[in-house]
Amino acid sequence: MSRKQHTARITGVADTAMGELAGSTALGLHAEATNAALKDAGLEAQDIDGVLCGYSMTVPHLMLSSVFSEYYGISPSFNTAIQAGGATACIMLANAVALVESGACRHVLCVTGDNRLTGMTRDGAVAALATVGHPEFEQPYGMSVPASYALVAQAYLHRFGITRDELSAIAVSARKHAALHPKATKRDPLTLADVSESRVIASPLRLLDCCLISDGGAAVIVSAADAARDTRNPVRVLGSGQGHTHEHIMAAPSLTDFGCKASSAMAFSQAGVIAQDIDVAEIYDSFTITLLAELESIGFFEKGEAGKAALAGDISLGGRLPTNTHGGLMSYGHSGAAGGAFHIVEAVHQMRGEADARQVPGAQLSFVHGDGGILSAHCSLVLGKE
Amino acid sequence: MDLPIPRPNADTRPYWEAAQQDRLVLQHCADCGARQAIPRSYCGTCHSANLTWRDSSGIGKIASFSVVHRAPTKAFRDHLPYVLALVDMAEGVRLMLNVIGEDRLDTQIGDPVRVVFEPRGDDGFKMPQVQRSPA
Numbered sequence: 468m469s470r471k472q473h474t475a476r477i478t479g480v481a482d483t484a485m486g487e488l489a490g491s492t493a494l495g496l497h498a499e500a501t502n503a504a505l506k507d508a509g510l511e512a513q514d515i516d517g518v519l520c521g522y523s524m525t526v527p528h529l530m531l532s533s534v535f536s537e538y539y540g541i542s543p544s545f546n547t548a549i550q551a552g553g554a555t556a557c558i559m560l561a562n563a564v565a566l567v568e569s570g571a572c573r574h575v576l577c578v579t580g581d582n583r584l585t586g587m588t589r590d591g592a593v594a595a596l597a598t599v600g601h602p603e604f605e606q607p608y609g610m611s612v613p614a615s616y617a618l619v620a621q622a623y624l625h626r627f628g629i630t631r632d633e634l635s636a637i638a639v640s641a642r643k644h645a646a647l648h649p650k651a652t653k654r655d656p657l658t659l660a661d662v663s664e665s666r667v668i669a670s671p672l673r674l675l676d677c678c679l680i681s682d683g684g685a686a687v688i689v690s691a692a693d694a695a696r697d698t699r700n701p702v703r704v705l706g707s708g709q710g711h712t713h714e715h716i717m718a719a720p721s722l723t724d725f726g727c728k729a730s731s732a733m734a735f736s737q738a739g740v741i742a743q744d745i746d747v748a749e750i751y752d753s754f755t756i757t758l759l760a761e762l763e764s765i766g767f768f769e770k771g772e773a774g775k776a777a778l779a780g781d782i783s784l785g786g787r788l789p790t791n792t793h794g795g796l797m798s799y800g801h802s803g804a805a806g807g808a809f810h811i812v813e814a815v816h817q818m819r820g821e822a823d824a825r826q827v828p829g830a831q832l833s834f835v836h837g838d839g840g841i842l843s844a845h846c847s848l849v850l851g852k853e
Numbered sequence: 854m855d856l857p858i859p860r861p862n863a864d865t866r867p868y869w870e871a872a873q874q875d876r877l878v879l880q881h882c883a884d885c886g887a888r889q890a891i892p893r894s895y896c897g898t899c900h901s902a903n904l905t906w907r908d909s910s911g912i913g914k915i916a917s918f919s920v921v922h923r924a925p926t927k928a929f930r931d932h933l934p935y936v937l938a939l940v941d942m943a944e945g946v947r948l949m950l951n952v953i954g955e956d957r958l959d960t961q962i963g964d965p966v967r968v969v970f971e972p973r974g975d976d977g978f979k980m981p982q983v984q985r986s987p988a
């Protein structure tokens with residue numbers, strides 16, 4: 468089944484400050500990101516007729532989108548929240564695209580934010596995240612998100628003979644990019660030895676294989692093609708796709724191949740491109756193994772080759788596929804649903820040529836990917852220059 | 854702080870009740886023959902409600918593992934480092950269990966293991982676990 472290329476545009480993007488933001492609130496971060504994204508688009512609050520929220524761990528609520536719309540002071544004609552872990556931002560965007568292409572909305576605001584670092588402590592966030600594990604068959608065994616990704620990493624290393632340095636190179640590349648982004652949380656230089664000597668969290672994953680826990684927010688405005696004409700600098704959404712194979716890692720059909728294979732194939736096919744056409748990639752990187760497995764499952768690299776490619780500089784600026792040019796979840800920041808939105812914000816900056824020192828020269832096509840749970844829920848997007 | 858005790862529901866109660874009698878039981882679909890690890894009211898393959906419980910051989914091998922040094926909650930902090938594992942049972946289902954026993958930290962992928970029942974908490978709620986069983 469072939470799907471026609473999308474026509475929707477991303478018209479506004481913004482993220483807030485990142486890291487430890489004393490005095491921040493989840494809803495305040497939502498509002499801050501919204502104001503900045505509207506300004507970026509050149510739109511007014513009353514132009515927004517659809518609102519999609521994600522979830523917040525500091526404001527757990529049955530109706531976050533209603534809570535936000537009341538807080539911000541808008542009455543959209545379409546309003547709902549979407550929860551798919553780290554895939555939330557990409558899935559929100561895919562839904563916004565469907566809303567504007569169906570004619571249901573003109574301008575849809577996708578907004579995320581969480582103050583999970585100052586609002587709940589690092590221990591609190593780690594414990595809350597572990598609830599993605601099965602309450603009877605995983606959590607009572609001491610399952611955590613890092614330990615679950617470690618199960619994938621161990622299987623992956625065993626099967627493909629990945630070396631420690633190949634895994635570490637993923638983190639080092641992200642840090643090099645973060646050093647070029649004034650808003651990134653971690654900007655000090657990182658070496659392969661720093662990663663391999665950091666303390667073990669869950670073998671084989673070490674502290675510097677893991678993402679950050681940050682306060683922050685991000686907003687993305689998606690507009691119908693004709694409604695985008697009056698905006699400042701729209702970017703095209705060309706293709707989208709999803710893949711869902713499991714929720715619990717014990718139920719995953721494979722430990723080395725994931726739903727990103729199906730989601731990216733759908734997105735590429737709809738966009739009418741292949742993986743090799745992509746100029747810049749912004750891919751969910753909750754752990755080094757996450758990005759490594761996704762780069763290979765998606766088809767950017769052969770199985771067992773992504774780590775070697777990272778060591779050779781292929782995923783760094785100037786390389787074959789600059790990936791996570793903002794520094795990703797490991798060095799830029801990770802604020803829950805907003806974490807995946809930072810990848811979208813960066814991809815849009817790249818497509819507009821507004822990525823400053825991180826700009827991939829002449830970039831025409833970008834790929835964005837979100838992964839929720841333990842490589843459970845996947846959503847891929849292909850974006851193109853207007 | 855005590856480790857968490859599973860709270861069985863109508864889907865899972867037979868699994869945990871059997872564990873209290875030192876038996877590992879698994880759901881088999883009487884219609885399509887599929888077996889499933891996480892108990893349900895319906896077969897996750899053909900969606901039939903015609904499920905039966907059968908005793909497992911208790912034999913499996915390590916599909917993957919991690920030696921955990923950072924606990925998700927306070928309760929697990931006293932037990933660090935512990936071994937979290939995915940175990941492929943001979944019946945073709947995969948369970949998440951802990952490898953226990955003195956040689957647990959030597960665990961490797963492919964190791965043969967057998968199910969044992971470890972009491973937990975004041976009432977000795979029995980949890981299926983595995984021990985390495987050298988061939």
